[in-house]
Amino acid sequence: MSNLQASRGGIKEQSGLRYPTNGKTIYHRPLNRTKTAELSGASFAYLFSEMVSYASKKIESIQDLEKRLNVQGHPIGLKLLDLLLYREPARSQTRPLNIITLLHFIKINVWQHLFGQAADGLEKSSDPSKPDEYMIIDNEPLVNRYISVPRDMSQLNCAAYVAGIIEGVCDGSAFPARVTAHSVGKQEEGELWPGRTVFLVKFAPEVMERESFLGKG
Amino acid sequence: MPREPSMSASKAARVGEEGRVDKVNAELVVLTYGTIVAQLCKDFDGDYVQVNKQLDKMGYNIGLRLIEDYLAKSNTMRRCSNFRETADSLAKIGFKIFLNISPTVTNWTSDNKQFSLIFEENPLADFVELPDDGRAQDELWYSNIFCGVLRGALEMVQMQVEAHFISDVLRGNDTTEMRVSLIRYIDDELPPEDD
Numbered sequence: 001m002s003n004l005q006a007s008r009g010g011i012k013e014q015s016g017l018r019y020p021t022n023g024k025t026i027y028h029r030p031l032n033r034t035k036t037a038e039l040s041g042a043s044f045a046y047l048f049s050e051m052v053s054y055a056s057k058k059i060e061s062i063q064d065l066e067k068r069l070n071v072q073g074h075p076i077g078l079k080l081l082d083l084l085l086y087r088e089p090a091r092s093q094t095r096p097l098n099i100i101t102l103l104h105f106i107k108i109n110v111w112q113h114l115f116g117q118a119a120d121g122l123e124k125s126s127d128p129s130k131p132d133e134y135m136i137i138d139n140e141p142l143v144n145r146y147i148s149v150p151r152d153m154s155q156l157n158c159a160a161y162v163a164g165i166i167e168g169v170c171d172g173s174a175f176p177a178r179v180t181a182h183s184v185g186k187q188e189e190g191e192l193w194p195g196r197t198v199f200l201v202k203f204a205p206e207v208m209e210r211e212s213f214l215g216k217g
Numbered sequence: 218m219p220r221e222p223s224m225s226a227s228k229a230a231r232v233g234e235e236g237r238v239d240k241v242n243a244e245l246v247v248l249t250y251g252t253i254v255a256q257l258c259k260d261f262d263g264d265y266v267q268v269n270k271q272l273d274k275m276g277y278n279i280g281l282r283l284i285e286d287y288l289a290k291s292n293t294m295r296r297c298s299n300f301r302e303t304a305d306s307l308a309k310i311g312f313k314i315f316l317n318i319s320p321t322v323t324n325w326t327s328d329n330k331q332f333s334l335i336f337e338e339n340p341l342a343d344f345v346e347l348p349d350d351g352r353a354q355d356e357l358w359y360s361n362i363f364c365g366v367l368r369g370a371l372e373m374v375q376m377q378v379e380a381h382f383i384s385d386v387l388r389g390n391d392t393t394e395m396r397v398s399l400i401r402y403i404d405d406e407l408p409p410e411d412d
Contacts, residue, residue, distance in 0.1 A: 043315045073252070
């Protein structure tokens with residue numbers, strides 16, 4: 001026991017980080033303190049717009065830009081998975097073990113936490129040749145609220161950032177997937193949801209293989 | 218001409234709270250800022266001086282647009298009568314509206330042109346620990362975007378200021394403190410005549 005403590009002390013000494021003497025460190029801060037905290041939507045909009053305009057520098061294609069936004073969302077998804085599960089009551093704290101539970105977790109928990117409401121829909125691809133594709137639908141993505149896409153970039157959907165977050169959650173749960181955001185709202189007058197976005201989740205072959213194997217058992 | 222009395226601090230605080238604003242989950246904002254900084258650290262290959270500059274630039278872009286939002290939400294369509302009043306308004310109304318915090322205004326110089334903002338709380342820094350690479354704690358100002366926001370926003374109301382952090386709890390200091398200096402009031406310039 002004393003050995004263990006000594007070695008722990010050793011590790012602490014190796015860390016080169018300085019900490020304030022008044023204990024204002026992330027280790028002293030309760031992890032749930034900001035669970036329900038709110039901040040101005042404008043602050044988010046300003047940050048997100050700077051993120052998008054920074055990402056749109058030196059890009060070669062729209063896909064490039066979407067990829068960059070995706071990459072920035074990815075680490076958030078990885079961390080949210082842990083954070084949100086930690087905050088669940090003990091009985092529902094287990095990681096999702098199959099595709100449907102995982103997608104439900106994203107549709108309900110992740111969406112509720114980030115955007116204040118569950119996603120509007122969850123569908124399986126109706127194309128029998130694509131059993132690995134699922135769709136999460138958001139009629140009006142919060143991140144796009146103040147984004148107007150220029151005409152010459154009409155394929156762009158900045159919710160690629162959110163796609164990255166979803167991808168992070170999937171990867172972190174050991175369900176590797178590619179997630180992309182697609183605008184499906186019609187740009188006609190009177191259209192109820194012009195910003196309707198589909199997040200296409202395409203799972204890796206090994207996920208499908210495992211799923212079918214487990215399904216049989 | 219009679220001058221309006223300067224707004225009291227308590228009044229300023231009340232206006233900040235009354236601001237009608239749409240709200241989002243705080244962690245969405247915090248994590249988004251975090252991923253921006255992390256990406257910059259990658260893109261600039263750990264050159265934290267460049268990261269600070271880029272954050273300041275992003276903040277400046279935000280400040281230029283944010284001031285209008287501030288004026289609309291704060292319901293104070295009135296010029297501050299002096300720099301002290303400006304400092305109180307930005308700390309108690311501006312930061313309150315956009316980040317729900319009120320940093321303390323203090324350490325004025327005798328000429329009333331320089332003050333400090335002390336951040337008791339800094340939502341941007343929740344969940345944050347700087348990289349343990351022996352440099353980040355000496356070079357990176359994690360919340361440097363604030364400096365740019367102040368510079369941009371005040372420039373739009375004819376004040377040229379300089380702002381920089383002098384301490385940060387993320388660096389192991391006991392306080393997070395920003396120094397703000399008034400360089401000059403920008404005179405209204407007549408647009409160039411088009412001959």
